[in-house]
Amino acid sequence: MRMVDIIQKKREGQALSTQEISWMIDSYTSGAVPDYQMSAWAMAVYFRGMTTAETADLTMAMVASGQTIDLTTIPGVKVDKHSTGGVGDKVTLILAPLVASFGVPVAKMSGRGLGHTGGTLDKLESIHGFEIEQSEAEFIKQVTEAGLAVIGQSDDLVKADKLLYALRDVTATVDIIPLIASSIMSKKIAAGSDAILLDVTVGSGAFMKNIDDARLLARTMVDLGNAVGRKTIAVITDMSQPLGATIGNRLEIAESLAVLKGEGSSELQYFIAELAQLMLGLADVDKSLDEILTHLSNGAALDKFKAMVTAQGGDMAELLASPVHKTQFSKVVRSQKSGFVTSFDALSAGLLAMRAGAGRAVKSDLLDMDAGIKIFKKIGDAVQEDEPLFEIFYNKPDFDVDKESQDLLDKISISDEKIKIKEILEIIK
Incomplete structure (x- = not known):
């Protein structure tokens, strides 16, 4: 095969075969296909799009480009959650321990933020001593024993995505729905969870600015997840205003802590409870919103948060004593x-x-x-x-x-x- 033929085929609007996509990703990851040819292909996709089958093939070729995590030794249905990002998005900090408090294991690899505010990892690192790096064995052990872990993504996970995303970022080819969907889902699939909740934000503070694009991205990702045996649901959520009452790393940790104590905004509590109900449903655990909210007020979710922070080296005593640090x-x-x-x-x-x-x-x-x-x-x-x-x-x-x-x-x-x-x-x- 030749990359120039694949570029030309996509430029003319034809669908690529499974073999062509697999060869392209393997060759790009190994360095045999240079950046300039891959960027030409990405621009062809920008104008010509990809079929559902092509997007699925691309996703699985990217999964195969690096390490995959095997979570089968962890009992129960392992659930994961991904957000396309937003302003003040502290959902994982509350949602993961809340879901884990019902006995459903949450195994999450997360990322750092680039843009409005820090990502989930940055927020967690505002807790003194919190460690985001773990080996696969340590990750599995913590999820088995504590019920949840939120760690940094392994450098060996989905190598092709790291290369391709960096290239798209500098060639004006980021906002292509098949490539966004394959980027997100390849990482979620490689991370090994059985079921995935996708939070697709829409509005001025989100990547997707209109409901039609958000709906198309959500549908594409749900179909990808279900096609490879991962039970997947997407929610489209409003990001026309910041989520909650804080923006900023330690500030958002403090607000999350308040919600985990059953305090803070009742609106935010209810929103997180709705997401938890969907996530629990993916693990075949049926709970009412009232039952879920009870785990915020009775300390069950907070206990899981404390267990995670302590297991990952965080100073929970310092956090409880001084949730917010004063600025100059x-x-x-x-x-x-x-x-x-x-x-x-x-x-x-x-x-x-x-x-x-x-x-x-x-x-x-x-x-x-x-x-x-x-x-x-x-x-x-x-x-x-x-x-x-x-x-x-x-x-x-x-x-x-x-x-x-x-x-x-x-x-x-x-x-x-x-x-x-x-x-x-x-x-x-």
Whole structure:
């Protein structure tokens, strides 16, 4: 086979065979196919698309390009969860221990954030001593004994995806649904869980900006998962405003801890409980929302969180004693009028948190674990003139907090109309 023939075939809109896709991925991973040819193929896919069969073949070829994790020695149905990302997305921190508290093992490999705020791993690393690196044997042992583990993705997992994603990132070929779906699902399949819940976010703070694209991505991933024997469900969730009341690594850990104690936002508790109900259902565990919420109020979910943190070297005593670390500087931003909040732009809030130090503009950026934003009013909330809307926490002496806070304030709308948004927009099975 020749890569130039595969590029030409895809350029002309023809479907590639299983053998052609397997050869292409093997050759690219080994270095026999250069970046410039692979980028030409990715651009051809951008314009010509891929069939469902091609996307499935690409996914499994990528799975075969690296290590796979065997979780069969862990008793029960192992469940995993993936989010396409968003602003203030602390779901895993609460959802994983909540599901594990019902005896369903949660084995999750997660990633770091690039953009608005840190990823799940970054947030966990704001806990003093928390270790995200584990061997496969240690990972399996912890899930077996503690019921859950959230660790960093192995460098040997899905090698082709690492190479291809880095290439797509610099060739304007990231936003291609078949390639997004195969990238996500190859990692989930290689990680070894029996069932997967996919949280596909949509809105200004999400990768998918409109519901049609989110629906297509969700459907593609669900079909991929089910086709290879992984029971898969996707939820499309609203990310037009930040999730919860905090953005920032340690701030989000503190908010998650409050929810795990049965405190904090009842809206966030209910949203997480709905996701937990779906995730438990993937393991054939049928629980009502009231039963699930009880595990937040009675400490069962918190106990699982503590077990995970302790097993991975985290200082749980320090976290409980001082959930939030004080920053050098802060600024409270107040409403300039009375009414109801009708919009709170998630992207603007995420970028503000990033510039304050909570996220990375490039991979080499260092995170300020304590920087971020606390939100006092969200969509649907009543607000009075001069009442606090949000507070910025930062340690950068040269951070132009007045300009930055005004930029976000300009993206928050307040009117006489009270509106309500729904977190889960659709469920795709």
